Amino acid sequence: MRAYPNLRHLAYLVALAEHRHFGKAAEASSVTQSTLSAGIRELETVLGVQVAERTKRSVILTPIGHVLADKAAALLRSADDMLDIAAEATAPFSGTISLGTIPTIGPYLLPRIIPALRERFPELRFALREDKTGELLDRLAHGRLDLVLIAFPYETDGLETMMLFEDAYRFACAADHPFAHVESIALERLGGERLMLLEKDHCLHSHALPLLQGAPDIAEATFSATSLPTLVAMVAEGMGATLLPDLAINAGIASGSEIAIRPMSGEANRRSIGLAWRRQSGRADTFREIGDFLRGWARTEIRPWVA
Numbered sequence: 001m002r003a004y005p006n007l008r009h010l011a012y013l014v015a016l017a018e019h020r021h022f023g024k025a026a027e028a029s030s031v032t033q034s035t036l037s038a039g040i041r042e043l044e045t046v047l048g049v050q051v052a053e054r055t056k057r058s059v060i061l062t063p064i065g066h067v068l069a070d071k072a073a074a075l076l077r078s079a080d081d082m083l084d085i086a087a088e089a090t091a092p093f094s095g096t097i098s099l100g101t102i103p104t105i106g107p108y109l110l111p112r113i114i115p116a117l118r119e120r121f122p123e124l125r126f127a128l129r130e131d132k133t134g135e136l137l138d139r140l141a142h143g144r145l146d147l148v149l150i151a152f153p154y155e156t157d158g159l160e161t162m163m164l165f166e167d168a169y170r171f172a173c174a175a176d177h178p179f180a181h182v183e184s185i186a187l188e189r190l191g192g193e194r195l196m197l198l199e200k201d202h203c204l205h206s207h208a209l210p211l212l213q214g215a216p217d218i219a220e221a222t223f224s225a226t227s228l229p230t231l232v233a234m235v236a237e238g239m240g241a242t243l244l245p246d247l248a249i250n251a252g253i254a255s256g257s258e259i260a261i262r263p264m265s266g267e268a269n270r271r272s273i274g275l276a277w278r279r280q281s282g283r284a285d286t287f288r289e290i291g292d293f294l295r296g297w298a299r300t301e302i303r304p305w306v307a
Contacts, residue, residue, distance in 0.1 A: 007079055009043040010072035012036050013051060017061055017069035022054075077143040077278075084282030093286060094123035100136040101128070101149040104198070104228060105273060108251040109149070112301065113294060120293050140278065147287055152272040160284065162291035163274040165298035170249060170305055171262045172232070173241040180260035187264070194240035198225055228253055235259050245271065246305040263307055 015025040016036070026036040044051055051065035061069060087095055101110060106128075114126060129136070129145065133154055139145040140159070152163065171185045179185055225231040231242045236257045244253065249261060275294070277287045 003046050005043055005046050005072075006039070007076065009039045009046075011076060012039040013043060013065070013069050014073050014076060016040065016052060016059060017066065017073075020059055020061075022059055073142050078280075080143055081280055081282040087282075093121045093289070096125045096127055097283070097286075097290075098127045098129065098144070098146045099149065100139060100145045100147070101130055102133055102136065102151065103130055104245065105149060105151060105247065106130045108245075108247040108253070109273070113297070116297055116301075117290065117293070121290070137276070140276065143278075146281065146283060147275060147277050147290070149273070149275055152274050156276050158279065159276045160279045160287075161274055161276045162288065162295070163272045164291065164295050165273055165302050166270045167245045167247050167273050168270040168304055169243040169245055169264060171241060171264050172235050172244045172254065172259050173262070174235060174238045175258045175260050176238075177241065177260060179241075179262055182262055184263040184265045187269075196225065196231055196234055196240045196242045198228070198231065232257050232259060243269075247273075247302075249305045250303065261305070261307070263305075 012025065012029055012031075015029045016022070019025040019028060022033050022037055026033040029036055031039075040052060047068065049064050049068075050062055051068055053060045053062060110128065114128075117124065117126065129139070131139070133150050136145060136148045136150065137154075137156065137159075140148050151167070152161070171179060171190075173179055179189070225234065228244065228248050232244070232254055234240065235242050236259050244261065254261060275287065275291050277284060281287065
């Protein structure tokens with residue numbers, strides 16, 4: 001019978017590929033550096049190839065080491081799925097779910113849905129992470145997250161998704177802006193506006209671009225912010241206008257700021273809020289149940305912003 005590598009040693013290899021440093025990889029693996037180094041050497045013995053080149057200051061994975069690290073990550077995900085399937089069979093809706101979400105959703109929705117989820121699923125615990133969509137999906141693909149709560153449309157090849165509710169955009173401007181008191185704003189009226197958006201790697205930026213195609217004469221953004229509160233502060237200073245989602249507005253993001261928020265006409269000014277998880281996850285049934293619950297919760301608890 002062939003000798004197979006130890007799963008723990010494969011985890012060491014994955015950590016080493018991620019951190020490119022024995023000390024940091026050991027810390028991430030909750031072992032000593034000598035234990036991790038010995039595990040990598042044993043792995044190399046079993047595989048018969050060198051996976052890493054060591055120097056006093058750094059570590060470099062060999063070409064075959066990179067290939068094997070990817071294979072190791074896939075094996076570890078499969079092992080996690082096996083454990084999840086067994087856990088679901090013996091105690092469904094229990095344990096911990098690693099949930100990731102984005103900065104334009106998390107602060108405005110998690111304080112509301114986590115208590116509701118805990119009441120509905122009292123044996124479940126949620127470990128939360130906030131990051132940009134691309135980073136969250138990468139962590140999901142590599143098994144470092146179980147479930148993500150993000151905004152769509154977004155490319156999610158290989159994942160199962162469930163839409164929960166729609167979140168509309170509103171026009172936000174300084175209190176003395178010409179649009180501050182209009183009933184609603186059509187896209188074509190935005191031509192020539194200084195519209196400020198989040199940085200390009202934020203999904204709210206990419207979601208706004210199709211919406212703004214209806215206003216081709218819109219001026220180039222004069223400021224790219226890293227967060228919605230920063231955008232609100234810049235709008236209040238008269239630096240330009242922006243788009244804000246209902247979730248953030250209803251959570252009070254503009255409270256105390258001298259800005260005006262106005263509705264936009266048309267059906268294109270919205271994003272979809274939904275869940276995504278790995279299709280092969282052993283907890284897929286649990287995630288669907290969570291999604292069904294949140295979809296029903298949203299029907300009664302999520303309200304459009306009203307002028």
